[in-house]
Amino acid sequence: MNKRAxxxxxxxxxxxxxxxxxxxxxxxxxLYLSFHEWNMLTSPFEAPYVGWxxxxxxxxxxxxxxxxxxxxxxxxxxxxxxxxxxSIFLAVLVYRQKRSGFWRLLFFLPTITTPVAxxxxxxxxxxxxxxxxxxxxxxxxxxxxxxxxNPKTALLSxxxxxxxxxxxxxxLILYAGLKDIPTSYYEAAAVDGASGWVRFSRITLPLLxxxxxxxIVTGMIASWQVxxxxxxxxxxxxxxxxxxxxxxxxMVLYMYQTAFEYMYxxxxxxxxxxxxxxxxxxxxxxxxxxxxxxxxxx
Amino acid sequence: MSAKTHTGVGRTGMRKQHxxxxxxxxxxxxxxxxxxLGATMLLPFLWLVLSALxxxxxxxAVPPIWIPKTPQWQNFVAVFREVPLLKFYRxxxxxxxxxxxxxxxxxxxxxxxxxxxxxxxxxxxFNGILATMMLPAFIFVxxxxxMMRRVPFAGGNNWMGLGGHxxxxxxxxxxxxxxxxxxxxxxxxQFMMGIxxxxxxxxxxxGASEARLFFGIILxxxxxxxxxxAIFTFxxxxxxxxxxxxVSTSAPELTTLTVGLKxxxxxxxxxxxxxxxxxxxxxxxxxxxALFASLQGxxxxxxxxxxxxx
Numbered sequence: 001m002n003k004r005a006x007x008x009x010x011x012x013x014x015x016x017x018x019x020x021x022x023x024x025x026x027x028x029x030x031l032y033l034s035f036h037e038w039n040m041l042t043s044p045f046e047a048p049y050v051g052w053x054x055x056x057x058x059x060x061x062x063x064x065x066x067x068x069x070x071x072x073x074x075x076x077x078x079x080x081x082x083x084x085x086x087s088i089f090l091a092v093l094v095y096r097q098k099r100s101g102f103w104r105l106l107f108f109l110p111t112i113t114t115p116v117a118x119x120x121x122x123x124x125x126x127x128x129x130x131x132x133x134x135x136x137x138x139x140x141x142x143x144x145x146x147x148x149x150n151p152k153t154a155l156l157s158x159x160x161x162x163x164x165x166x167x168x169x170x171x172l173i174l175y176a177g178l179k180d181i182p183t184s185y186y187e188a189a190a191v192d193g194a195s196g197w198v199r200f201s202r203i204t205l206p207l208l209x210x211x212x213x214x215x216i217v218t219g220m221i222a223s224w225q226v227x228x229x230x231x232x233x234x235x236x237x238x239x240x241x242x243x244x245x246x247x248x249x250x251m252v253l254y255m256y257q258t259a260f261e262y263m264y265x266x267x268x269x270x271x272x273x274x275x276x277x278x279x280x281x282x283x284x285x286x287x288x289x290x291x292x293x294x295x296x297x298x
Numbered sequence: 299m300s301a302k303t304h305t306g307v308g309r310t311g312m313r314k315q316h317x318x319x320x321x322x323x324x325x326x327x328x329x330x331x332x333x334x335l336g337a338t339m340l341l342p343f344l345w346l347v348l349s350a351l352x353x354x355x356x357x358x359a360v361p362p363i364w365i366p367k368t369p370q371w372q373n374f375v376a377v378f379r380e381v382p383l384l385k386f387y388r389x390x391x392x393x394x395x396x397x398x399x400x401x402x403x404x405x406x407x408x409x410x411x412x413x414x415x416x417x418x419x420x421x422x423x424f425n426g427i428l429a430t431m432m433l434p435a436f437i438f439v440x441x442x443x444x445m446m447r448r449v450p451f452a453g454g455n456n457w458m459g460l461g462g463h464x465x466x467x468x469x470x471x472x473x474x475x476x477x478x479x480x481x482x483x484x485x486x487x488q489f490m491m492g493i494x495x496x497x498x499x500x501x502x503x504x505g506a507s508e509a510r511l512f513f514g515i516i517l518x519x520x521x522x523x524x525x526x527x528a529i530f531t532f533x534x535x536x537x538x539x540x541x542x543x544x545v546s547t548s549a550p551e552l553t554t555l556t557v558g559l560k561x562x563x564x565x566x567x568x569x570x571x572x573x574x575x576x577x578x579x580x581x582x583x584x585x586x587x588a589l590f591a592s593l594q595g596x597x598x599x600x601x602x603x604x605x606x607x608x
Contacts, residue, residue: 015483120563228540
């Protein structure tokens with residue numbers, strides 16, 4: 001090894017040591033644990049090997065896990081698309097304002113606010129009797145809803161809050177994407193007499209594709225792991241996170257309970273690997289889908 | 299934004315020029331939509347602050363009372379008497395600050411190696427680091443928690459890591475699992491690629507050591523990127539709940555602000571004393587939100603730069 005290469009590895013050393021201890025080793029350990037039965041009290045090396053039975057259990061016998069899988073699917077597949085569409089719309093609106101800085105700061109606020117605090121404030125906004133949301137609905141002539149207390153609307157309530165909280169950061173990324181589009185394209189289109197919609201669909205959307213892909217993929221990775229909002233919005237008044245009757249139980253929340261409340265480490269690791277495969281698969285599919293349409297570079 | 303160093307990050311000069319665009323002039327409809335959406339963003343915050351100053355009766359009144367008759371400042375006194383918020387603030391500061399310091403150091407060093415050296419295995423390392431960013435956090439949680447408990451010679455453990463509680467009662471348990479960040483390394487690498495090699499080669503001819511290049515040339519030139527990584531990392535970990543919740547369940551003295559806010563509903567009845575919980579939330583987020591909002595530029599740059607692939 002020459003001197004330069006040696007220096008390079010020395011600069012990499014702290015990061016590599018970290019990755020070995022805190023990433024590679026835990027990822028492999030989790031895989032090992034997912035085929036064993038372990039409660040964290042004994043030595044992991046003495047944990048009995050159980051083959052695929054953890055995986056079989058969560059898919060065949062664990063109704064709560066299946067419910068959590070379904071809920072997380074519904075949550076991610078509604079939150080992300082709605083939030084992205086709204087934030088594209090919003091980014092274009094803000095881009096066209098003279099004082100865009102003011103608007104960007106306003107929509108930035110939920111992005112930096114602790115999600116737990118956002119969740120707890122919204123829990124009170126959703127209160128059936130004095131909550132602000134029902135007050136506004138009543139004002140508009142709509143009947144009050146039970147929101148978080150009703151298993152039929154509880155997940156919907158959390159989805160609405162999550163959309164509210166994610167629009168701002170998505171918009172800021174898309175706004176930066178808009179600013180990178182050369183204005184000469186719009187000038188040329190204007191000379192050709194292209195209408196507003198044509199300019200949006202033929203110039204803005206295709207050139208914004210990398211930014212859109214980015215907010216969708218990162219949004220999906222985060223949404224499939226939703227935890228903070230659920231805990232903050234359901235635990236205080238319902239006594240237990242994920243209620244009522246598991247209508248807001250999500251995968252990471254159930255993994256947390258399985259591992260740290262019921263002490264089934266093997267099952268929790270099996271669930272984590274199921275989530276890993278879902279997230280990886282989804283990311284690959286999204287990247288392919290966008291590549292097929294061709295990412296326009298400029 | 300400082301354009302001088304930023305043109306280096308693979309951007310063409312053309313895109314940087316900003317001519318005001320002649321769109322269709324902004325109509326009143328657009329303004330109204332923006333104001334409505336903006337109000338939706340602001341309303342929960344406004345409601346929170348006003349509610350924190352209400353009596354219990356005012357909070358639950360139907361029809362609602364917006365402005366409390368006399369602001370109930372004693373709500374805050376009650377919160378501070380019941381809940382050690384200052385301790386939570388301090389713990390959050392140590393946790394987020396420790397992570398930030400270590401992420402900045404590891405990112406700058408690794409980013410430098412990946413951007414400015416040609417060596418066998420570089421691309422494997424870089425792609426490996428990028429790939430880990432997709433992994434769900436829970437994959438690490440159980441082994442890392444157990445490892446923290448079994449660190450030899452720490453917290454009463456013997457050489458085999460048995461007998462005590464390891465690092466679980468130390469701030470290191472909060473900090474170490476996040477001591478490096480794939481995102482931070484990626485961002486520093488992208489930024490350093492924009493620094494011309496000729497600058498380094500000239501210094502090498504003058505006899506400068508590799509360490510000298512890093513500290514004397516690279517670090518001063520990458521200050522804006524370092525600030526971006528630092529601020530983004532600090533805010534992210536200030537707001538993190540999942541890992542701090544797991545650690546502070548067994549080590550309450552390490553409780554961070556996020557976990558503390560979550561536990562407000564244990565100190566106060568969430569139905570009967572909602573006004574006190576809301577007062578606690580107000581004290582817990584307003585100072586930080588104000589601080590973070592003033593750092594918007596850095597934070598947004600951090601978000602946006604992570605979006606630039608290739």
